Amino acid sequence: xxxxxxxxxxxxxxxxxxxxxxxxxxxxxxxxxxxxxxxxxxxxxxxxxxxxxxxxxxxxxxxxxxxxxxxxxxxxxxxxxxxxxxxxxxxxxxxxxxxxxxxxxxxxxxxxxxxxxxxxxxxxxxxxxxxxxxxxxxxxxxxxxxxxxxxxxxxxxxxxxxxxxxxxxxxxxxxxxxxxxxxxxxxxxxxxxxxxxxxxxxxxxxxxxxxxxxxxxxxxxxxxxxxxxxxxxxxxxxxxxxxxxxxxxxxxxxxxxxxxxxxxxxxxxxxxxxxxxxxxxxxxxxxxxxxxxxxxxxxxxxxxxxxxxxxxxxxxxxxxxxxxxxxxxxxxxxxxxxxxxxxxxxxxxxxxxxxxxxxxxxxxxxxxxxxxxxxxxxxxxxxxxxxxxxxxxxxxxxxxxxxxxxxxxxx
Numbered sequence: 001x002x003x004x005x006x007x008x009x010x011x012x013x014x015x016x017x018x019x020x021x022x023x024x025x026x027x028x029x030x031x032x033x034x035x036x037x038x039x040x041x042x043x044x045x046x047x048x049x050x051x052x053x054x055x056x057x058x059x060x061x062x063x064x065x066x067x068x069x070x071x072x073x074x075x076x077x078x079x080x081x082x083x084x085x086x087x088x089x090x091x092x093x094x095x096x097x098x099x100x101x102x103x104x105x106x107x108x109x110x111x112x113x114x115x116x117x118x119x120x121x122x123x124x125x126x127x128x129x130x131x132x133x134x135x136x137x138x139x140x141x142x143x144x145x146x147x148x149x150x151x152x153x154x155x156x157x158x159x160x161x162x163x164x165x166x167x168x169x170x171x172x173x174x175x176x177x178x179x180x181x182x183x184x185x186x187x188x189x190x191x192x193x194x195x196x197x198x199x200x201x202x203x204x205x206x207x208x209x210x211x212x213x214x215x216x217x218x219x220x221x222x223x224x225x226x227x228x229x230x231x232x233x234x235x236x237x238x239x240x241x242x243x244x245x246x247x248x249x250x251x252x253x254x255x256x257x258x259x260x261x262x263x264x265x266x267x268x269x270x271x272x273x274x275x276x277x278x279x280x281x282x283x284x285x286x287x288x289x290x291x292x293x294x295x296x297x298x299x300x301x302x303x304x305x306x307x308x309x310x311x312x313x314x315x316x317x318x319x320x321x322x323x324x325x326x327x328x329x330x331x332x333x334x335x336x337x338x339x340x341x342x343x344x345x346x347x348x349x350x351x352x353x354x355x356x357x358x359x360x361x362x363x364x365x366x367x368x369x370x371x372x373x374x375x376x377x378x379x380x381x382x383x384x385x386x387x388x389x390x391x392x393x394x395x396x397x398x399x400x401x402x403x404x405x406x407x408x409x410x411x
Contacts (some may be wrong), residue, residue, distance in 0.1 A: 002026070002233060013037050023048050024062070037061065038069070046084070049074045057082060066090075068110070071097045085109050091132065094119045102127065110136050113154070116144070124149060134159060140167075146171065155182060157198065163188055165328060179221060186210050196220050203228050203250060218245045225249035225271065227399040230254045238262060246271060250391070252293070255280040263288065268297075273316060277333075279303040286311045286340075289377055295319040298331040298392040302363070304333040310340040313349040313375045326351070329368075338368040346370040 002012055002025040005173035006367050009031075015038045017024035024040030024221035034254040038060045040046030046062030048070045049055050055077040056191030058272060068084030068091045071077060072231055075098040075196065083106045084091035091107035093407040094326045095117040103125040104347040107113035114131035114136040116122055129135035134225075135151025138144060140162040150172045151157035158174035161183040168190045173180045185208040192214045195202040202218035205228045218225040225246035228239075238261040252268030255261075256278045259299060266288045268274040277283065279305060281409040290297035298309055299315035299396045309329070317328040324330065328385065329338065338360055339346035346368035352358045358368040 010034075011036065015039070015403075015407065016041075016132075017046070018042050019332075020044065023182075023409070026050070027052055029072065031057065040065065041285040042309070045070050048085075052262070053077070056080075057182075063087065067093055068107075069093070070102060071095070073097060075099050075273070077101070080104055082106075084113075084160060087111070090115050091129070093117075094122065101125075108132065113151075116141055120144075129154065135173070137161075138163065142166070142306055145169075145348070151176065157195070159183075160185060167170065167191070174198065176399060179218075183207055184206070189214070191215055193217075195222050196328075199223065200224075200298075202246075203227070204229075206230060209377045211239045213239060213244065214242045214243065218249075219247045220242065221249045223249070224251045224254050225268070226253045228254070228258050229253070230258050240264070244273070245269075251276050252290075254278070255283065258283065267291070268293070268312075273299055277301065277307060281305045281307065283307045287376070289313045289315070290317060290328075293328075294301040294320075295322065296361070297328045299330040300333040300336055300362070300364075301345055302332040305335055307333070307336045309338045310346055311335070311376055312347045313350075313377055322361070325359075326363040327359055330365045331360045331362040331364040333364055335360045336366060338366060339370045344370050346372065348372040348375045 002051040010033055012025055012035045020043040022044055024043040024046045027049045034056045036058045040062040042064050044066045046065055048071050052074040053076050057079045058081050060082045064086045066089045068087045069096045073096045079102045081104045085108040087110040089111045091110040091113040093115045098120045101123045105127045107397045108130045110132045112134045113132040116138045118140045119335045120141055126145045126148045131153045134156045135154040135158050138161045142164045144166040146168045148170045152175050154176045156178045157173035159181045163185045164187055166188045169192055170402050171193045173195040175197045176200045179202045179326040181204045183206045188211045190213045196219045199222045201224040202221035203226045207230050240265045243265045247269045250262045250272045250302045252271035253275045258280045260282045263285045264287045270292045272294045274293040277300045295318055297314045312326040349371050351369045354373050358371040360366040
């Protein structure tokens with residue numbers, strides 16, 4: 001075991017550290033220290049950094065222990081290009097450590113491949129996490145930037161909980177039991193992620209507010225494409241679900257106990273249900289393309305009220321019909337409106353008759369009084385899904401730039 005205390009401006013490198021019941025390398029109260037090119041094998045904790053600052057951990061291999069690399073109360077540090085595999089609890093664990101850069105690490109066959117707890121303004125880029133209980137868990141942290149990571153063949157691909165002002169962008173989450181899970185997230189941006197071929201849900205969002213979920217691709221998941229749940233009906237400010245593609249899932253989009261969110265410019269194609277609302281009220285579903293659902297394009301249960309559904313394209317949904325009828329929409333709720341009362345414009349229905357209202361199946365006996373005769377948007381084929389631009393991406397880039405500048409100033 002190597003143990004360094006109160007050192008600065010030094011290196012720990014090129015060591016073979018093995019078969020220890022404690023640590024391979026233990027760093028305490030150090031600054032400006034580099035730990036590189038070491039091998040830690042069969043040690044409880046390969047490399048442990050405790051109450052230190054500006055530590056660089058690079059090009060190490062830590063395997064067959066409890067935890068590969070552990071940071072606690074150690075900020076302004078870098079963890080790059082390490083390999084951690086076959087660790088029982090964690091590949092890399094970061095707790096109570098702010099402004100840590102974790103990038104280009106390869107993490108496999110561990111309890112939690114990559115774990116963050118109460119660590120603000122982390123930068124997590126281009127890590128590959130495979131065959132672990134969780135690809136990443138990221139809890140109770142603010143201002144994180146999580147980009148271009150891969151989480152594959154895990155029990156849970158990625159789980160984010162208790163996060164604020166965070167950016168989850170361009171990540172890949174596929175072939176997990178559960179895909180991307182987001183709980184209690186606020187003022188955050190989940191953009192351009194891919195979550196495909198997960199056994200249960202592609203994306204599960206609970207108890208989150210004031211956030212943008214945009215331009216994500218969610219395909220070939222066993223249960224839900226996107227599932228949003230907030231059983232207390234207490235979103236402070238609505239989240240926006242914009243420009244996502246949900247294809248070939250059991251449910252394209254499922255809302256349960258959700259009020260007052262905006263669902264716009266999404267494509268739901270080839271799902272069993274396009275969109276399904278359960279005990280959800282005052283939501284707006286507009287400017288979406290909902291196509292080739294085996295059952296209804298949009299379905300509202302008996303506890304869903306005061307929802308607005310307008311300016312959508314419904315194409316070839318429920319073609320086989322149900323015992324309730326052949327409509328592409330279903331409504332068992334109360335006072336839901338299938339047109340925009342301001343413009344007196346409804347939706348496009350591929351099986352509607354011109355110049356007549358379009359009847360909606362269900363006990364509400366509702367209808368679209370102002371259906372469009374022609375599609376509102378380009379209707380995607382099997383090989384091409386549409387693209388809209390409702391939320392300006394340039395605005396998001398401005399927000400990201402400001403956030404990076406803020407980090408630099410704080411440093």
